[in-house]
Amino acid sequence: MIEKLIQGVRVRFRNGINHVAVGNLTQTLLIVPREHRSLLTQIDVLPPANFGHGPEYAGGGSGVGWPRLSELCFDTHYRPNNFPRNLTLLHEIGHIMENEYDCLSHLAPEHRRVIDNVTIPATAHTTGPTEHYAIAYQQVLSGNPPQAVRDAVYASRAFAGIDAPSP
Ligand SMILES: [Zn+2]
Numbered sequence: 001m002i003e004k005l006i007q008g009v010r011v012r013f014r015n016g017i018n019h020v021a022v023g024n025l026t027q028t029l030l031i032v033p034r035e036h037r038s039l040l041t042q043i044d045v046l047p048p049a050n051f052g053h054g055p056e057y058a059g060g061g062s063g064v065g066w067p068r069l070s071e072l073c074f075d076t077h078y079r080p081n082n083f084p085r086n087l088t089l090l091h092e093i094g095h096i097m098e099n100e101y102d103c104l105s106h107l108a109p110e111h112r113r114v115i116d117n118v119t120i121p122a123t124a125h126t127t128g129p130t131e132h133y134a135i136a137y138q139q140v141l142s143g144n145p146p147q148a149v150r151d152a153v154y155a156s157r158a159f160a161g162i163d164a165p166s167p
Contacts, residue, residue, distance in 0.1 A: 001044075008034075010042040014050075014071075021045055021074040028086040031141055032093060033162045039100055040093065041066045048072050053125060060092045067092035085142050094137025098130050103156035111152035118149060 001012045006022060007029035013021070029037055048057040048070045058072035058079050072078045073088045082088055098104060104112065118132045118139070126134075133156070139145035140153040153159065 006043075007032075007037060009037050009040050011045065012042055013045045014047060015045075018045065018071070018074060021071075024074055024083060024086050025089065027084050028089050031085065032090070033159075035162055036093060036097055036158065039096065043089070044068045045071055045074075058088075059125065060088045062092040062095045065096070067096065087138055087142055090138040090141050091134045094134035095130060097137060097156075097158040098133045101157035103158050104129055104133055106157050107152065107155065111155045114148045114152040 001014055002016055003010055003012050004017060004022065005011070006025045009025075009029055011022075011025060025043070043066060046068055048055055050068070051057045051059070051061055051070055053059070056072065056078070057070050058075065060067055060069045060073060062068065067089055069086075069088060069092070073082055073086065076083060079088065104115065107115065115132050115136050116129065118136045120127060120131050120135060124131060133153075136145065136149050136153050137158075140150050145153075
């Protein structure tokens with residue numbers, strides 16, 4: 001493992017520093033609230049074989065408590081939509097924030113309904129309530145989500161006391 005500090009977050013590369021990944025992670029972490037970055041123990045960049053979803057897995061995981069990203073999620077062929085900002089990483093950070101703040105169970109019913117209705121892509125390896133929150137978090141940080149989704153995510157405990165990031 002080679003480590004590099006990116007926007008204050010320790011990133012560990014199993015196969016050496018990848019400069020495309022460093023640039024992409026820098027751009028992505030810039031839009032993550034500082035309070036959320038500080039909750040990330042580390043980010044691991046690992047070969048696709050480490051994830052158990054096959055040799056072409058270009059996604060991530062966060063079940064161990066920090067984001068783990070396949071090297072292929074920095075490949076423009078596999079993940080063109082991860083540039084300029086890495087949607088996979090934002091999604092995994094969403095999972096970690098949901099877990100850290102227990103966001104869903106503290107949401108007001110009207111916000112909870114909005115999150116529960118965020119669509120999970122057919123290609124997702126994970127389902128369940130927290131998957132909806134992770135997708136909503138990623139949408140809010142990276143793009144132009146429906147206003148109701150934006151309102152619901154900002155109303156969640158992960159954003160208490162945090163200024164809404166500018167897209
Ligand atoms: Zn997920």
